[in-house]
Amino acid sequence: MIEIEAADQLGRLLAIMARLRDPQAGCPWDLEQDFSTIAPYTIEEAYEVADAIDRGDLDDLCDELGDLLLQVVFHARMAEEQGAFAFADVARTISDKMVRRHPHIFADASADDAEEVLRNWEAIKREERAAKGEADTSALAGISRGLPEWQRAMKLQSRAARVGFDWPGPLPVLEKAAEELQELREEFERGDIAGNQERLQEELGDLLFVCANLARHGGIDLGAALRGANHKFERRFRTMEARAADTGMALSALDLQAQEALWQQAKASEKKG
Known part of the structure; x- marks a missing residue:
C-alpha cells in the first residue's frame, strides 16, 4: 500500500x-530555466536538507527532502525534453x-x-571507470571537481590514506597546522596585503587543507562543524543586536x-542557559 x-x-x-514546462501553457519562470540556472538551487536544497538534519527538525526535513526531490525531477524533465533521458532512466540507473x-x-x-564495504565500493567504482575506457588509475581518480572544496579536500585525503599516505x-x-599558521602569519607581517595576495592565498589554502585533515582524523564532519560555528555566530550576533536595541x-x-562587551554578554548568557 505504501509503495502504491x-x-x-x-x-x-x-x-x-x-x-510547468509545457511550452504553450507552462509557467514563464520554469520555462526560462536550464541545467545551469537550476544547478545552484539543487546545491542550496541539499544544504537545506543538511541544516534540517543538524537541527533535528524532522517536519522540516520532510519538506526539504521534497524540495530536493523537485530538483531531480526538474533536471530529468529538461533532459527528457532534449531526448537525452527521463526520470525513469535516472531511477533505473541508480537502482x-x-x-x-x-x-x-x-x-x-x-x-x-x-x-570492507567501502573498500569493495571503491574497487567496483574503479572497475566501472575502466569499463568506460577511463585511463586514470590513480587512487584519487573519480573525485568530483564540482564538490565544495572543503569536501573535496577531505575526499582527497581519505583516498590517499587508503594507500598508507x-x-x-x-x-x-595539529603540529602541521601550527606550522602553516606561522607561515601565514609571516606573510601578513610582511605588509602590503594587496600586493601579496597570491602568497597569502596559497598559505591560507595550506592551512585550510590541514584543518580538513585534522577534522578527518578527529572523525568530525567538517561541514557540520562549520555550520555549527555559523549558527553560533549568528545566534550571538542577533543577541548583540537585541541587547543594543x-x-x-x-x-x-x-x-x-x-x-x-555585548559579544561577551551574549556568550555568558549562553553558558548560564
Whole structure:
C-alpha cells in the first residue's frame, strides 16, 4: 500500500513538472530555466536538507527532502525534453548501481564490516571507470571537481590514506597546522596585503587543507562543524543586536569596544542557559 501511494505521489509530481514546462501553457519562470540556472538551487536544497538534519527538525526535513526531490525531477524533465533521458532512466540507473555496488547483499560476495564495504565500493567504482575506457588509475581518480572544496579536500585525503599516505594521528596534524599558521602569519607581517595576495592565498589554502585533515582524523564532519560555528555566530550576533536595541541604540552606532562587551554578554548568557 505504501509503495502504491509513493508511486502515485511521484507520478503526480512528474505530471506537475511536465505541466510547468509545457511550452504553450507552462509557467514563464520554469520555462526560462536550464541545467545551469537550476544547478545552484539543487546545491542550496541539499544544504537545506543538511541544516534540517543538524537541527533535528524532522517536519522540516520532510519538506526539504521534497524540495530536493523537485530538483531531480526538474533536471530529468529538461533532459527528457532534449531526448537525452527521463526520470525513469535516472531511477533505473541508480537502482542498477546500488545493486551492482552491494554484491554482499544482492550477490554472493561478503563484507564483514563497513570498512570492507567501502573498500569493495571503491574497487567496483574503479572497475566501472575502466569499463568506460577511463585511463586514470590513480587512487584519487573519480573525485568530483564540482564538490565544495572543503569536501573535496577531505575526499582527497581519505583516498590517499587508503594507500598508507597519512599522518599517524591527530597530534602531528595539529603540529602541521601550527606550522602553516606561522607561515601565514609571516606573510601578513610582511605588509602590503594587496600586493601579496597570491602568497597569502596559497598559505591560507595550506592551512585550510590541514584543518580538513585534522577534522578527518578527529572523525568530525567538517561541514557540520562549520555550520555549527555559523549558527553560533549568528545566534550571538542577533543577541548583540537585541541587547543594543534594548538600550535604544543600533549596534552599528556602538564602537568596537562596546560591541565586544555585548559579544561577551551574549556568550555568558549562553553558558548560564
